[in-house]
Amino acid sequence: MFCNNCNQENSSEAGFCSKCGHQLSDVQVQAQTQTPPPLTAVNISKDAQIPKNQLASSSESADALLATFVGEKYDSFYRDKWFKDSEPRLEVNNDGSSIHSFNLAGLLLGTSWLCYRKMYLVAFFIVLGINTVDLILMHLLGMEVYSSIGQTSFFVAWAVLTGLLGNYFYFNHSVKNIKKVMSNTADPATVEQELAAKGGTSWVGAIVGSILSVLLSMGMSYLFAPDWFWLV
Secondary structure (H helix, E strand, O other): OEOOOOOOEOOOOOOEOOOOOOEOOHHHHHOOOOOOOOOOOOOOOHHHOOOOOOOOOHHHHHHHHHHHHHOOHHHHHHHHHHHOOOOOOOOOOOOOOOOOOOOHHHHHHOHHHHHHOOOHHHHHHHHHHHHHHHHHHHHHHHHHHHHHHOHHHHHHHHHHHHHHHHHHHHHHHHHHHHHHHHHHOOOHHHHHHHHHHHOOOOHHHHHHHHHHHHHHHHHHHHHHOOOOOOOO
């Protein structure tokens, strides 16, 4: 099935275009003359909803899908952060414009914010990367030099990095989940339910993720730098 909006080829079972998010239907395959009612997202603002019986542009479709996945903060924060200088879309511009914007929560909370937004895999690799670089510097510089630099400044640098790339990480996370859901189901109601379930926020995830991050850091220090474990 080819999308009549961007000509992207999709599987015959797909309900939405995997490239632009445009809604597909069996009618499109037979006649390309009618378009079914577009997705009406749940828990989003009126500005993000698409009126029934109207042809939804790829921008409107992407807007509704992202709003469903992100939740209430999409209208008040993320839409402006991601698309301040462009239309809503399910792809990053070649120049990365506006996707690369600063996230204060990412700076202050780091991996806790990532887990709060259900980016568990991203949080894991960041914690793994932080501790790997930390251990390498510890062995290369020695404890005396390493201590003089200050471990706090090292983690502050990583916090700044999370703040700078937080919105980029979250946009990619949102788009990947949206495309995955759309490729697995053609029912708009099911799409809405799955996006709402996979997206949004989780305080439990933030708390558990923070605890696991500390345990991972302690475990790596204990395994790879046992002589310095109690000094760090």
